[in-house]
Amino acid sequence: MADGESDGFVAGQTALVVPVPEAEPAVRIWRDRFDPAARAGVPAHVTVLFPFLHASLVDAGTCAVLDEIFGRHESFDVRFEECGRFPGVLYLAPVPDAPFRRLTEAVVDRWPEAPPYGGKYEPHPHLTVAQGQDESVLDELEADLRPSLPFAARVPTIDLVVHNGIDWQHRASFALR
Template identity: 35%
Template sequence: MPAPGTSALVVELPAAAGLLDAAAAIDPALVRAGLPPHVTALYPFLPAAELTDEVDAAVTALAAAHEVVDVPLADLVVAPGFVAAAAPALQALADAAGDRWPGVQPYGGRFGPHPPAHLTIAMGGTDEQNTEVARRVEGLLPLTARAEALHLVVLTERGWQLRLTAALATPAR
């Protein structure tokens, strides 16, 4: 469980809310409270005490270097205590975030320097719960969600709070 002062870079995907709703219908504890459906670009990010105007500017520049993108969510990833939808369309952004802050290991280094981009649907469930979440979610896939911004969020005593929204670049036409 993250502690207050933890921050993260995330890309919200509101169109994927139904996937989290399906998991919450089985057990609300399977879905992270306080965060909308999202793909994590870098977690944990910098401690809140280290977030400065310069960091905000770097996050904004990172977002501006990546275009708004439609994110197909079609493939489920199921592992013990975990159900997610793969989000390869956001892999370049997640990799760039990790490369920009090489001293920050995604997920504490548990999955290497470039873990696969994904939308977490359920966490902490039993095998039976995961099977049921996967069954319900498969009926909602595939779906496509639009990624338009990179968000810097900070965990406080009151939950996750938005610090910065940085727009992704508009694709050239």
């Protein structure tokens, strides 16, 4: 979720994520070692929006609007066929990625004060496997992951997670139609 920010999660941060339990057999061992979000309790996922609103601003009304926004989108199938890289980051690329982009755009259209990654990066749907590693480590991880690809997943929900200062906690789920 916080590519390039290492363990810099802050109490009250929130995120909207698509859990991908189908990825766990392939990525769990590497995420546990090399992804701060995994060590802080977030399962394998594709981020829709991080950071979202501060937890103090997320109330029943906010959740009702999120439920309405996500309820306008169809659930969908996705495949993870190959790895990709950002500097120091290894990820799995979802195909297609357009449904994830539409979900992000819909939330940002409603809350423009919450741009993806605080406006630092353009959103690029991905499932982080490892971050903060040099290329040789990422090369080894990628070689290990290749035999596990491709795999498919169904996307029926979006989860709201909140950082409590120590780890990420599930707060709500929103169904796609």
